[in-house]
Amino acid sequence: MEKKLGLTALTALVLSSMLGAGVFSLPQNMANVAAPAALLIGWGITGVGILLLSLAMMVLTRLRPDLDGGIFTYAREGFGELTGFCSAWGYWLCAVIANVSYLVIVFSALSFFTDTPSLRLFGDGNTWQSIVGASVLLWLVHWLVLRGVQTAASINVAATLAKLLPLGLFIALAVAAFSLHTFRLDFSGINTGVPIWGQVKNTMLITLWVFIGVEGAVVVSSRARNKRDVGRATLLAVSAALLVYLLVTLLSLGIIPRSELAQLRNPSMAGLMVRMMGSWGEVIIAAGLIVSVCGAYLSWTIMAAEVPLLAASHKAFPKIFARQNTNNAPSASLWLTNISVQLSLVLIWLTGSDYNTLLTIASEMILVPYLLVGAFLVKIARRPLHRATGLGASAYGIWLLYASGPMHLLLSVVLYAPGLLVFLYARYSHRHDNALNMQEKSIILLMLIAAFPATWFLIR
Numbered sequence: 001m002e003k004k005l006g007l008t009a010l011t012a013l014v015l016s017s018m019l020g021a022g023v024f025s026l027p028q029n030m031a032n033v034a035a036p037a038a039l040l041i042g043w044g045i046t047g048v049g050i051l052l053l054s055l056a057m058m059v060l061t062r063l064r065p066d067l068d069g070g071i072f073t074y075a076r077e078g079f080g081e082l083t084g085f086c087s088a089w090g091y092w093l094c095a096v097i098a099n100v101s102y103l104v105i106v107f108s109a110l111s112f113f114t115d116t117p118s119l120r121l122f123g124d125g126n127t128w129q130s131i132v133g134a135s136v137l138l139w140l141v142h143w144l145v146l147r148g149v150q151t152a153a154s155i156n157v158a159a160t161l162a163k164l165l166p167l168g169l170f171i172a173l174a175v176a177a178f179s180l181h182t183f184r185l186d187f188s189g190i191n192t193g194v195p196i197w198g199q200v201k202n203t204m205l206i207t208l209w210v211f212i213g214v215e216g217a218v219v220v221s222s223r224a225r226n227k228r229d230v231g232r233a234t235l236l237a238v239s240a241a242l243l244v245y246l247l248v249t250l251l252s253l254g255i256i257p258r259s260e261l262a263q264l265r266n267p268s269m270a271g272l273m274v275r276m277m278g279s280w281g282e283v284i285i286a287a288g289l290i291v292s293v294c295g296a297y298l299s300w301t302i303m304a305a306e307v308p309l310l311a312a313s314h315k316a317f318p319k320i321f322a323r324q325n326t327n328n329a330p331s332a333s334l335w336l337t338n339i340s341v342q343l344s345l346v347l348i349w350l351t352g353s354d355y356n357t358l359l360t361i362a363s364e365m366i367l368v369p370y371l372l373v374g375a376f377l378v379k380i381a382r383r384p385l386h387r388a389t390g391l392g393a394s395a396y397g398i399w400l401l402y403a404s405g406p407m408h409l410l411l412s413v414v415l416y417a418p419g420l421l422v423f424l425y426a427r428y429s430h431r432h433d434n435a436l437n438m439q440e441k442s443i444i445l446l447m448l449i450a451a452f453p454a455t456w457f458l459i460r
Contacts, residue, residue: 006225010233014213016299018241019163022210024289025105026245027252028268029206031261035189036253038199043249045200046207047242049396053370054214054238056377056393058231059386063377071369072311078376081316082423082440087369088311089419090412094365095304096337098212100344102297103134105289109267112286131349135342137294141301142338146329163295166288167244170269173276174251183254191259204403205364210245212366213299214238301337308333317422318429364404364412371397410454417451420444 005013022029030039060067060074067073071091076084108125110133115121122130186192189199214234248269252261255272264271267289273281309330312322323332374393381387401409436444 005229007229007233010229011236013299013302014233014237015240016163016213016295018211018213018237019167019244019292019296022206023167023244023248024267024269024285024292026206026210026248026269027261027272028264028266030203030249031253031258033192033202033206034199035186035192035196035258036183036250037188038196039203039249039253041196042200042203042207043246045396045399046204046211047246049393049399050211050214050238050242051235052389052392052396053373054234055389056374057214057234059381059389060373060377061230062228063380063386071373072307072316073314074376075369075372076314076316078379079372080437080439082443083372084314085311085316085423085426086416086419087372088307088316089422090365090367090416091369092304092307092311092337093415093419094212094369095300095307096340096344097365099138099297099300099304099337099341100348102293102300103137103341103345104130104348105267106137106293106297107133109286109289109293112270112282126348128349131345134345137297138338138341138345141298142334144298145301145305145334146325146331147327163288163292166284166292167248169284170273171244171247171251173273174247174255177276178251178254180254182257183250185257186259189258201403201405204400207245208366208400211238211241213296213303301334304337305330305334308336312426316426318426320429364409365415367397367400367404367412371401373397410450410457413447413450413454417447420447 034042057071064074064077067077072084072088075087104125106125107122107127107130110130111120111122111124115123120127122133125134188196192199194202214237252268252272255261255275261268261272267285270282270285270289273285275281277284308317308321309324309332311317312319312333321330321333321336323330325331371394374390374395374397377390378387378394379390381390
């Protein structure tokens with residue numbers, strides 16, 4: 001009999017999937033695009049938006065407890081089969097790219113221990129040695145998840161507690177070292193040459209990236225012991241993560257000036273720790289990042305494998321991916337996901353891409369699935385408070401699409417278009433009786449038309 005996930009395991013799953021690599025690079029990432037004034041506004045927008053999104057998910061788990069496939073089933077139920085498929089496809093691609101980024105950053109962190117000016121062993125996580133090491137870790141976690149989601153989730157609880165130790169130490173030292181004078185230097189970002197509103201826009205994909213995973217409990221809601229725990233776990237994890245991100249970002253700007261912070265090598269938290277406690281600071285943060293990312297990678301492997309399983313069980317993905325092994329692990333879906341990750345690792349080695357490139361792509365692919373969560377709540381809400389929550393979550397989703405800019409939207413079209421073949425094959429494999437309706441034909445046509453100029457523009 002399958003063991004169900006309780007509140008602690010669900011909260012750890014969500015928190016671990018959010019507190020991954022991003023938090024350790026957050027000081028430099030944010031200082032590079034915005035000054036303190038813009039960062040305060042940006043975190044304010046993100047904090048309100050992500051809390052509204054998590055509240056929307058909590059309300060939906062109570063209004064429609066029958067929809068236990070998470071954000072995919074919300075999109076499908078509210079807006080049709082093709083829209084539901086696109087939500088599942090975009091989310092799954094985001095999960096695959098996120099997993100690749102975690103493997104890359106693990107070996108980039110290991111370079112702190114191995115690399116010297118005359119020896120580049122792991123580099124930025126994209127050398128052949130890094131790819132070999134990442135592949136070993138990939139298939140080790142694959143074997144672990146095949147033993148059962150409950151087993152993997154239990155290990156994840158321990159990993160979540162372990163990653164909070166170096167973060168807590170950093171925050172404590174940063175409070176002691178904080179200088180209000182340093183924090184106020186170029187407070188509005190005149191030296192950046194970018195208006196405050198432009199700086200705020202530039203923070204959005206970064207702040208979204210560190211919150212990707214907020215839907216973790218919703219995605220695995222079918223494995224929850226109590227459906228009400230899904231909403232509680234989401235709110236608990238989001239509140240904890242938001243507090244950590246605010247403290248890490250704002251306290252860092254009071255340790256060294258923004259312009260200097262923007263030049264630190266990632267994970268930038270390591271450089272700050274060296275200033276506060278000497279050379280051991282770098283070792284502590286690098287070790288903490290490795291533990292943190294491995295925990296986040298485990299969470300994301302569970303979620304990534306769950307999506308094709310759920311989509312296949314609802315006839316949106318080919319039916320082969322609905323198979324589970326004797327441990328109730330999504331075996332076929334897991335093989336699909338990890339083979340895709342393995343191929344992506346080879347591409348990383350061939351192209352020399354790094355963590356920041358993957359961050360942007362993964363953030364973009366999650367925008368549409370998040371927007372559809374709020375939109376679905378607006379559609380089914382009967383109470384004014386529920387409708388207001390849905391409208392707020394939808395407004396945040398639209399703002400993210402605007403802030404991401406046209407280039408990133410073009411990139412998402414290129415990645416969504418190949419999924420149409422999977423959608424059509426899924427209909428064939430499930431012997432679907434209904435032909436494409438006019439709305440589905442129109443969406444497919446528009447996506448195919450947009451894919452050609454988008455591909456050309458991106459190549460150029």
